[in-house]
Amino acid sequence: MSEWIARRCLVAGRVQGVFYRASTRQRAIELGVTGHARNLADGRVEVLACGHPTAVAALCDWLWQGSPASQVTVVEIEEACLPDPGARPTGFHTA
Secondary structure, three states: OOOOEEEEEEEEEEOOOOOHHHHHHHHHHHHOOEEEEEEOOOOOEEEEEEEOHHHHHHHHHHOOOOOOOOEEEEEEEEEOOOOOOOOOOOOEEEO
């Protein structure tokens, strides 16, 4: 079994309404990372990144860049605890 990790990232700044989630999805797919990107009511975007440690780290670094119109001010990263480790996310979704 290959090594696998999950990280929950909270991204703040100008990240809603600027194609941030769509750009994150595109980059995640390129890296082979699964999970999701979704808007939060407080204006942040939550990103769940699951996959090989190198790929997840690359996506977490990329979150500072985001879409061309975004302006990221904070990226908080924490280990994600999935309720069922056997139920890994498939694909990368936006909500």
